[in-house]
Amino acid sequence: MHLPFDLRSKASTDNYITRPGEGFQQEVQQAYDQTNFRDTECQMIKINEDQKVIAHITMAVENYDALKYAQRQEEDKNDGEEAPPSVVEEAHWKLGAPLRRISTQDWETLEAGNPAFRQFESKLTTFLNKILAADDRPSQLLLLHPYQCIYLQYRSLKNWQENRDILRCNPNFYSNPCYDCVVINTQPISFGHIYALFSCQGPLKINHYIALIGKFQATKWKLKTKWDGCRVFEEKEYDFVLLKYLIRGCHMIPAFEKSGKVFDLNDLVDGDTFIRFFLEE
Incomplete structure (x- = not known):
């Protein structure tokens, strides 16, 4: 029915x-x-x-x-270069996209138009002499192993879960330069532009993993429209940092009036950045 x-x-x-x-x-x-x-x-x-x-x-x-398969595929990418060997991995960071080894002199010559590489060899030698033991300090021309990608693992202050940032320093990433920004574990925390990632060895054959960064420093220049918690930085000088001091990536917004020389920190990317950069300021 x-x-x-x-x-x-x-x-x-x-x-x-x-x-x-x-x-x-x-x-x-x-x-x-x-x-x-x-x-x-x-x-x-x-x-x-x-x-x-x-x-x-x-x-x-x-x-x-x-x-995991997708992550391995991403790590194996080398931005158009030859097939790379296995990535280098430490406690909270991992390097990817390795390039051919190059001497400090050749790299400085190759990046002659980049202000971050001015006096690259002498500054790197000075940096290594400060942080290394006397018997491991370089005494001859250094051979560097560059990389173009770093994976940073960090614990979010929002929910205490493990997160990962993928940061690049590639002058030709899909036909455009890509130099990401990073948070550095200093007191207080500081910020930098990653211009190079590389490893080198001293006489003791110990690998040292280093980043060349542009340091963001507080500036007196002010935005026309300022908001609560606004933090403005200017990239004034360049320095070397051991990779173990890198925490996570960050987002710097260029100020339109200053043609990319001045940036304000974006602390609303996610909950971790809001807590880490704004609430704990």
């Missing part, structure tokens, strides 16, 4: 399909076959719950495997 109602509700039967119903019947039959054929309803509900949990776990494992 329900046929007239069904026709009025769903139109003629050529719009119907029996596949969903038949598929459900197969699942029910399989669950029923696993029971002891007494009080089957409770047993079938439990079997269905177990199947849902198994499906959820399987999906989570498959998604995790897919994510």
Whole structure:
């Protein structure tokens, strides 16, 4: 007697399909076959719950495997250069996109138009002499191993979960220069522009991993429209920093009036930046 109602509700039967119903019947039959054929309803509900949990776990494992595979593919990318060797990894950072080894003199000559590389060799030698033991200080021309990407792992102050930033320093990243900004673990914290990532060895053959950065310093120049918590910086000088002191990436917004020389800090990128840069200022 329900046929007239069904026709009025769903139109003629050529719009119907029996596949969903038949598929459900197969699942029910399989669950029923696993029971002891007494009080089957409770047993079938439990079997269905177990199947849902198994499906959820399987999906989570498959998604995790897919994510790890995508991460490995990303780490293996080298921005158009030859296939790189395995990335270098430490406690909270990982280097990717390695390039061919180059001497300090050749790199300084190659980047002659970049102010960050002025007196690159002499400044690097001075930096290494300050941080290294006397028997590991360079006594001859240094050979550097450059990289164009760093992965920084950090714990968010918002929810205490592990997050990761991918930062690049590539003069030709998809036909455009890409020099990301980073937070440096100083007291108080400071900010910098990453212009180079590289490793080098002294006489003791110990690898030292270093970043060449443009240091952001507070400036007296003020924005025309200033808001609460506004922090304005100017990139005035360049220095070297060990990679172990890098915390996470940050977003610096260029001030339109100053042609890219002055930046204001964006502390609204995510919850961690708001807490780390604004509330704890």
